[in-house]
Amino acid sequence: MIPIDDTPLCRDGKVLILAYDHGLEHGPVDFEGLDGSEDPARTFEAATHPAVTSIAVQKGLAEAYYPSYEDDVNLLLKLNGTSNLWMGEPDTAVNCTVDYAAEIGASSVGFTVYGGSNHEIEMVEEFRDAQEAARANDLPVVMWSYPRGQGLKNDTAPSTISYAARLALELGADVAKVKYPGSKAAMEHAVRSAGKTKVVMSGGSKTSDRDFLSSVKDVIDAGGKGLAVGRNVWQREDPTHILDALEQVIFEESSVADALEYADAQQ
Amino acid sequence: MIPIDDTPLCRDGKVLILAYDHGLEHGPVDFEGLDGSEDPARTFEAATHPAVTSIAVQKGLAEAYYPSYEDDVNLLLKLNGTSNLWMGEPDTAVNCTVDYAAEIGASSVGFTVYGGSNHEIEMVEEFRDAQEAARANDLPVVMWSYPRGQGLKNDTAPSTISYAARLALELGADVAKVKYPGSKAAMEHAVRSAGKTKVVMSGGSKTSDRDFLSSVKDVIDAGGKGLAVGRNVWQREDPTHILDALEQVIFEESSVADALEYADAQQ
Amino acid sequence: MIPIDDTPLCRDGKVLILAYDHGLEHGPVDFEGLDGSEDPARTFEAATHPAVTSIAVQKGLAEAYYPSYEDDVNLLLKLNGTSNLWMGEPDTAVNCTVDYAAEIGASSVGFTVYGGSNHEIEMVEEFRDAQEAARANDLPVVMWSYPRGQGLKNDTAPSTISYAARLALELGADVAKVKYPGSKAAMEHAVRSAGKTKVVMSGGSKTSDRDFLSSVKDVIDAGGKGLAVGRNVWQREDPTHILDALEQVIFEESSVADALEYADAQQ
């Protein structure tokens, strides 16, 4: 962990990542609910919203679409990922080098580590290479810290999420992206475990505006520094509305009610 | 994916690859139907047809035969491949480096990825190395995107082909070579899933002129950018006739009937 | 093994390492007994005590907290480690390179080797790389020498600990960190087996002051050169008291009673 508040990944020390790696991780099935959501341009467009501190995509999307958005969007290049056709123990392919990420304009990088998988050791060593290369390129590092696999019975138990957050600190990530551990108290424990590493919540599947914003509010109240959100933004007909509300909750630390009222007023 | 329309792989933004790696992948048995088809010179000769934007061969054929054709044929060097004597989970050996491919005259490279195989992760990481080396050499990258292995029950299901096309986009291929998913609608879905990455159909085993051209026509109508064809060309007594017809369907967007009429008139 | 008495790791030829890698190895559960013990700053603070010759932490803690303590604390960077979510044969990920450790201020490095694990050979080869890189950077090397895994029935048997100590000598470690073999005589044998390599005891879980100091005294009397201690320091409300006493036992070679009397007088 190094100071990253002055990098494009942060705004007032907070982070809102718009994640759009679902085409690799889940496949086109994730785009079925909403026609056009398979088009990366639509999500890059959403990422121009001032609430979004960075868009997280794989190398191929960055190469093809980022050149049209480089003045308006910050690029977090996700360095590894795997299709859900994979049937083995949780693992993921490193499909982009840090040097190439920097070359195509990334201002931060992301990396998944599945603690507890029987590929944990290999993944942590790959993370080491990426983390040290990121340091050499002055790029912040976000760890998708998702304990999973043979060693885990419940991957969102509070103790698991606190361990996930601590792993990110111990291994040198600047931001830990973790799942929601079920309560504000559990999130507080995860945040304390992460020390100086910023904790952001992983957004999960689509829910109602109010429920979603409430969980984000809990994260902020618990000392979390923001959110990495995907489907809850780009699976909506109007990504702007929810981004307006998220901006209030995360950066203005508004209540959920005030945030929704504000967002409604922008329509 | 990067812009490739100005490279030798494309003609008017379309692609027609004449594939001749069957000697490695299937063995000499593929040449049995037609005496002389085992001679690479015969297929290099066919590749001089203006409809063919590139010939796809393995390193050994390129070294031995391309020097005689380098003024008239564009070389797509297929970087990996495996004999069908292999009995393990789908996998493939990287038998040529990108630097060497460039040295012997390749103007684009090809790479197989078997999504869903228990070698998927290793293959994707090998693809990363090839893709980034190709970028350094300004060579377009074609992915033979063939989900296969323990994770797949049906490797031509529409959802599988759409996922195959998306994988090519996400991982940074410029062209996705996929199998035909069975209908024009399914091909349209695959093309949409691939975003800016061009989708071309993999030709498959030899069929009648009309049936073959109809499936190619469907691909073009679905937004596909062309074809990678092997046995349907070089297993025919007269490769020129079918190439004349393919040229009409792909580059002139003619109907199948018009294309056949045109081709017949060239005899 | 090379002469290290003039390096920051030693004081009068003795060693007292304050180990704080438990967040990685055990997870936040280790911090439960004492609120605030999860905060690395608290343990870095404790490490400013003159008895502590170095603090041992993983890369991430070093990056985040060491810059504030570099004038008052010596950094031993622990180069490998693994979460206890790992269910396989004992193994550990190399999560920091020696060059990067040197860059962020380490004045020595630590490395775990599990002799007898079915990963022993791989770990010893990783140790080789680290040890030779440490030589090139003039950094002393501490081996956490913990025989463990399929080859071991009892990992604190005297013969096991003596073998552990000898492995450190044979493989080129400057300091061998071993578990207490149960008696002073057994520790003497381990020390003799280690030749010129310094032997330090691994502290283990928290016990009473008197019991803990007595085992440390045994180690010193047996020719051991000190201690690597974690929970027995930072899990106490007042780390200073036990560090005062340890300073007497290790560097002044006082009796346990005198050491405790001295420490009490400092309060």
Next chain:
Amino acid sequence: MIPIDDTPLCRDGKVLILAYDHGLEHGPVDFEGLDGSEDPARTFEAATHPAVTSIAVQKGLAEAYYPSYEDDVNLLLKLNGTSNLWMGEPDTAVNCTVDYAAEIGASSVGFTVYGGSNHEIEMVEEFRDAQEAARANDLPVVMWSYPRGQGLKNDTAPSTISYAARLALELGADVAKVKYPGSKAAMEHAVRSAGKTKVVMSGGSKTSDRDFLSSVKDVIDAGGKGLAVGRNVWQREDPTHILDALEQVIFEESSVADALEYADAQQ
């Protein structure tokens, strides 16, 4: 495959390799029939016969004996090989680099690939490295192409040998060393399958002069370019006699009867 007729491996476009790697592959048991045959100097001496275009040995024999013969013998360094103590799936160790082979005087290199083994992919990738390094050193490459292992029921079936020959062409070998497929017609098919890559027969175990020469004659008549022979030369009391006869069959394309008559006359 590149043009190699002007290299020391060839004489009039033909090849006669005297192979003496049996000490590694089979062990000293192969030398039992004939006292003194274990002495490499004896076979190097035989290799001074003008019929022999190169001697094929492992690195150790080349280092120890080639300096005495470098004016009179051409060295084909066999880059991989394995003892028959090995009980696993067919595989082989790369025991010499191409650069070192060049340094000790090799004018060509040899490499075994077991197509169909579950080590096929690894071997083909090792072959790639050797082949490209050989190109950089301007050294012809001979592939010992021996399909073998889990994928093979019969490793001398005509279809297997034709596939073996084709693999050598596809992967970039200049010469394919294959077993005799049982008939001249089958050898012709293998030769056609190999395209511009020269096919030579692997000599096999010792037989009578007439039987052996007849099979060599079949190979030449089938378009093969020669022979790699071991035991049929150095297990004989008088290697010169059979080499005289082979010279007639291979380079003069004599009949077997004429070749034997010629050889007898030289005694």
Next chain:
Amino acid sequence: MIPIDDTPLCRDGKVLILAYDHGLEHGPVDFEGLDGSEDPARTFEAATHPAVTSIAVQKGLAEAYYPSYEDDVNLLLKLNGTSNLWMGEPDTAVNCTVDYAAEIGASSVGFTVYGGSNHEIEMVEEFRDAQEAARANDLPVVMWSYPRGQGLKNDTAPSTISYAARLALELGADVAKVKYPGSKAAMEHAVRSAGKTKVVMSGGSKTSDRDFLSSVKDVIDAGGKGLAVGRNVWQREDPTHILDALEQVIFEESSVADALEYADAQQ
């Protein structure tokens, strides 16, 4: 194999290696019979005897003790080795690079290869790297050639030892260290199989002076070039006496009786 008679490893073309890697390979249990034998200084002292052409130790012992003996002892650095806690198929960790061995004063290197183990191929490839690096550093290479593992029923059968000796020659070792095959005739066969590679006997566990010297005498009479001896020297109260006798048998080619008489006279 290259000429090594002018290197420190040899005296009059013969070799006497004092091996002291037992602390790694067997553990401290080997030192139990004789107090003080665990101290490397005692064996380094013994190695100053003029009969000893080199001492063989692991990296750690060389680093710690060789600086005090570099004027009086030649260092053979043993590059690999493994604890006997290892329970898998025979294998060994490469724990020192050749470059580092040269840096700390080695004038030759040693390397174990277990032919027939299911790690044979990996070990032979590691040997290749070491052997070629040794050539670049002008260091002779001694192979501990010990067929062992799944492929072996009897690891001292004459045919096994002859194969072991031949492997050393084929793979490029200058000296083959093999076990005694049980008879002088068998040793002669092994020596013939090794060609120009020098064969030395591996000393084995401690026996009586006369029995030990008789087996050494057999080796010399069989054409062997010496001995690698460990426990038969440093487990004795007086290493000098047996070294005096060995000097006579190996370098003066005395009878056992004369050698013992000479040694007794030196007391």
